[in-house]
Amino acid sequence: MGLFTRRKTVFVDSDVLVIGGGMAGCGATYEARYWGRDLNIVCVEKANIERSGAVAQGLYAINTYMGMQWDENQPEDHVRYARNDLMGLVREDLGYDIARHVDSCVHMFEEWGLPMMRNPETGRYQREGKWQIMIHGESYKPIVAEAARKAATKVYNRIMVTHLLMDKTKAGRVAGAVGFNVRTGDFYVFRATAVIVTAGGASHIYQPRSVGEGMGRTWYAPWSSASAYALPILVGAKMMQMENRIVLTRFKDGYGPVGAYFLHLKTYTENAYGNEYESNWYESTKEIVGDYIDHQPVPTCLRNHAFLEETKAGRGPIRMVTKEAFKDPHLETVGWENFLGMTIAQAVVWASQNIDPKHTNPELTTSEPYVMGSHATCSGAWASGPEDCAPAEYQWGYNRMMTVDGLFGAGDTIGGAAHKFSSGSFAEGRIAAKAAVNYVNDQGNDQPQVSETEYEDLKKAVFQPLENYTIGRNEIVAGTVSPSYLLPLHGLQRLEKIMDEYVGGIGSHYTTNEPLLTRGLELLDMLREDLNFLGAEDLHQLQRAWELKHRLIASESVTHHTMFRKETRWPGYYYRADHPKLDDTNWHCFTLSRFDRESGNWKMEKAPVYHIID
Numbered sequence: 001m002g003l004f005t006r007r008k009t010v011f012v013d014s015d016v017l018v019i020g021g022g023m024a025g026c027g028a029t030y031e032a033r034y035w036g037r038d039l040n041i042v043c044v045e046k047a048n049i050e051r052s053g054a055v056a057q058g059l060y061a062i063n064t065y066m067g068m069q070w071d072e073n074q075p076e077d078h079v080r081y082a083r084n085d086l087m088g089l090v091r092e093d094l095g096y097d098i099a100r101h102v103d104s105c106v107h108m109f110e111e112w113g114l115p116m117m118r119n120p121e122t123g124r125y126q127r128e129g130k131w132q133i134m135i136h137g138e139s140y141k142p143i144v145a146e147a148a149r150k151a152a153t154k155v156y157n158r159i160m161v162t163h164l165l166m167d168k169t170k171a172g173r174v175a176g177a178v179g180f181n182v183r184t185g186d187f188y189v190f191r192a193t194a195v196i197v198t199a200g201g202a203s204h205i206y207q208p209r210s211v212g213e214g215m216g217r218t219w220y221a222p223w224s225s226a227s228a229y230a231l232p233i234l235v236g237a238k239m240m241q242m243e244n245r246i247v248l249t250r251f252k253d254g255y256g257p258v259g260a261y262f263l264h265l266k267t268y269t270e271n272a273y274g275n276e277y278e279s280n281w282y283e284s285t286k287e288i289v290g291d292y293i294d295h296q297p298v299p300t301c302l303r304n305h306a307f308l309e310e311t312k313a314g315r316g317p318i319r320m321v322t323k324e325a326f327k328d329p330h331l332e333t334v335g336w337e338n339f340l341g342m343t344i345a346q347a348v349v350w351a352s353q354n355i356d357p358k359h360t361n362p363e364l365t366t367s368e369p370y371v372m373g374s375h376a377t378c379s380g381a382w383a384s385g386p387e388d389c390a391p392a393e394y395q396w397g398y399n400r401m402m403t404v405d406g407l408f409g410a411g412d413t414i415g416g417a418a419h420k421f422s423s424g425s426f427a428e429g430r431i432a433a434k435a436a437v438n439y440v441n442d443q444g445n446d447q448p449q450v451s452e453t454e455y456e457d458l459k460k461a462v463f464q465p466l467e468n469y470t471i472g473r474n475e476i477v478a479g480t481v482s483p484s485y486l487l488p489l490h491g492l493q494r495l496e497k498i499m500d501e502y503v504g505g506i507g508s509h510y511t512t513n514e515p516l517l518t519r520g521l522e523l524l525d526m527l528r529e530d531l532n533f534l535g536a537e538d539l540h541q542l543q544r545a546w547e548l549k550h551r552l553i554a555s556e557s558v559t560h561h562t563m564f565r566k567e568t569r570w571p572g573y574y575y576r577a578d579h580p581k582l583d584d585t586n587w588h589c590f591t592l593s594r595f596d597r598e599s600g601n602w603k604m605e606k607a608p609v610y611h612i613i614d
């Protein structure tokens with residue numbers, strides 16, 4: 001008898017099911033209750049929402065706050081900013097929608113107890129930069145989670161969602177999700193009228209700079225395992241801009257963030273010989289991207305580009321000049337606190353490497369690429385826009401509904417709206433939930449039905465890696481290499497190597513071309529076949545197995561998108577060596593993909609970019 005047949009199945013019914021209790025998920029859960037007083041609202045999370053997601057460790061700044069109450073910025077300004085940073089390609093309707101609602105979210109955080117820093121002279125929130133405000137944010141996530149917990153009918157922690165379920169009565173409509181409890185091994189079938197996917201971005205699809213046991217230290221959270229993309233992709237949701245991966249300039253070895261250093265401490269970078277270097281690359285960058293290099297602020301990818309070119313020219317390492325700022329005891333405190341509130345590892349790395357930034361200018365490096373929809377890139381699902389301002393082609397139903405009926409998303413999940421960050425992800429969760437409640441109300445008695453065959457088949461598939469291990473383990477006499485199964489870590493390393501070498505990771509200087517991508521896809525195909533033989537020795541490894549499968553699907557999507565866009569739109573994030581220039585004539589457009597689960601084929605298309613803000 002197979003292991004899976006002994007496992008309990010738990011059924012959970014809901015009107016609105018929120019998958020992932022991070023910033024967007026907490027926003028969605030909170031808002032669903034506001035509009036759906038009598039609805040059954042369930043949040044399911046693979047960790048524990050108290051400390052889950054990219055904000056788990058805390059943050060030192062809220063990166064998106066307009067300050068409309070003081071007329072500091074208007075939503076239109078933020079759209080212009082994000083559009084400029086993304087080299088022209090953003091969904092302006094989605095960005096505008098978030099920007100007009102984000103301030104009220106931040107005010108709620110303060111009401112709920114988040115300590116905000118205030119400028120002693122003006123009494124306003126302390127600005128770090130034009131968009132960022134500073135917080136004492138170690139407990140940011142627990143504070144936000146408390147609001148979601150109180151709003152939810154029930155939060156299910158420690159359940160990894162592996163698949164979405166589709167309605168058996170109406171094609172193309174979502175009906176729920178399945179997953180397993182990572183502690184008890186129970187199988188869960190969540191039946192829902194509307195589903196909101198808020199399962200975070202993707203780290204560890206590319207080979208990280210960290211190696212060996214340090215591998216868990218990456219910039220984006222190592223537990224961000226691409227479920228936000230894999231779940232919708234597998235049920236045929238269209239994705240957008242999946243080629244738009246992000247590479248970050250960060251302090252070396254600890255991936256410590258540089259925002260507070262640049263913006264608040266006013267530190268700056270220099271090459272190994274103590275010289276400013278960005279101007280060296282102005283002319284050559286202009287040849288590649290034209291006038292975009294003259295835009296202010298200089299787009300993030302182009303600043304990375306200068307960093308990479310200077311390093312390739314042999315004048316690295318690039319350093320952050322901290323010695324001057326750290327003479328000021330207040331700035332020195334801010335510099336350290338910035339890490340202690342959100343990236344403790346960077347402070348530990350500096351201590352272990354004898355780096356005191358008062359005396360030594362620390363090295364910077366560029367990270368491996370990540371896929372995400374909430375930072376300075378906007379990969380993710382293609383979503384319907386707000387009724388009052390989205391162009392007709394971007395509207396096919398409810399706000400933030402994907403191209404699958406009843407399936408919504410927010411935060412890293414949704415593409416096209418860069419620079420949401422923590423506050424914008426929460427705001428987008430609220431926006432999606434309001435629309436999802438409307439959707440639920442409009443369905444009336446026409447409720448989706450799950451198919452018993454579908455979830456029973458999935459139950460078998462979900463636990464298969466445990467079965468593979470149990471059967472195959474006796475073939476091993478020593479070590480961990482088996483002739484009949486592959487461990488999740490081995491599969492992950494193979495995926496990262498393929499992506500690194502063929503799809504523009506650190507090892508290939510972020511550079512790729514059509515032959516490399518073609519071969520990369522072949523290798524990813526073979527990996528997919530081999531993942532049928534994943535072996536998991538326990539429930540923890542079973543979670544790793546499913547995270548890997550989700551990462552693989554997202555990686556395939558990234559590779560297809562990178563192949564489709566025949567230009568180098570974001571030098572500094574990645575380079576198509578066979579199409580080395582930005583090409584506004586042919587590629588001032590979005591790239592969309594749809595995976596057909598029957599045939600296993602990916603269909604690519606272009607979608608127009610509408611500029612609704614002048």
Ligand SMILES: Cc1cc2nc3c(=O)[nH]c(=O)nc-3n(C[C@H](O)[C@H](O)[C@H](O)COP(=O)(O)OP(=O)(O)OC[C@H]3O[C@@H](n4cnc5c(N)ncnc54)[C@H](O)[C@@H]3O)c2cc1C
Pocket residue numbers: 019020021022023024025044045046047049052053054055059060061062063064159160161162198199200201219220221223224225227228257374375410411412413420421422423425426
């Ligand atoms: C290092 C770092 C620094 C940052 N700095 C800042 C900053 O200074 N200021 C700022 O405003 N923003 C910052 N951000 C950005 C901010 O954290 C993100 O924009 C935000 O967390 C995205 O929200 P989200 O809900 O989409 O994802 P997350 O908050 O990551 O939440 C995703 C949730 O889904 C869960 N999940 C994933 N897969 C599954 C699954 N299969 N089943 C069930 N649950 C699942 C995860 O456990 C997690 O709880 C930073 C991010 C990082 C990583």
